[in-house]
Amino acid sequence: MKFKIKMINRGLILLLILFIGAGIYCAVDVAAQISREKEVRSNVETFYKGMESLLVWPDGMPEEDMETVFTNEEKYYHYLDKGFEKVKPYLYDNDTVSIEVKDDALAILNKFLDEGCKPSDVSITPKIEEIKVTRNYASVETKLSLNIRGSGNTNLVKNFEGQINYECVEGKWVIVYQCMYES
Secondary structure (H helix, E strand, C coil): CHHHHHHHHHHHHHHHHHHHHHHHHHHHHHHHHHHHHHHHHHHHHHHHHHHHHHCCCCCCCCCCCHHHHHHCCHHHHHHHHHHHHHHHHHECCCHHHHHHHHHHHHHHHHHHHHCCCCEEEEEEEEEEEEEEECCCEEEEEEEEEEEEEEHHHEEEEEEEEEEEEEEEECCEEEEEEEEEEEC
């Protein structure tokens, strides 16, 4: 009888140790998750601050119609370089991602121009709708309010929805995909 009691006690003790270990692991994982979400949230906000300068009409860029720009986008990329430097630190170091961001910026600039507003000052107010973070990947859904002050004292307010996908590369969150579309 004593033998069974010792075995039961050992089993209970081992089970208790297992529960305590699992609880500690979960608590550490939840704390790390909260930290990753805060880091991604901060990254989103500073990225959109950089986007404000990318969406200002670049010095010297000709006012072409949309068809002309989209038939030869590469011709206009160098005009965006000054504003692009503000968002580049947040992007994955890849030509494809850089081109996608510049393409999106050109599309938005041309949309503003098409509506009679050559942006001289842009402010973006992001509202983060949802952040999904796993260990090394994050997806962020945002609603963006763009307040555009343009030439001739024109003011334009546009609402966009945005999506940003991040990967954690060498301990740093970088954007691997970003898009903005008018809502």
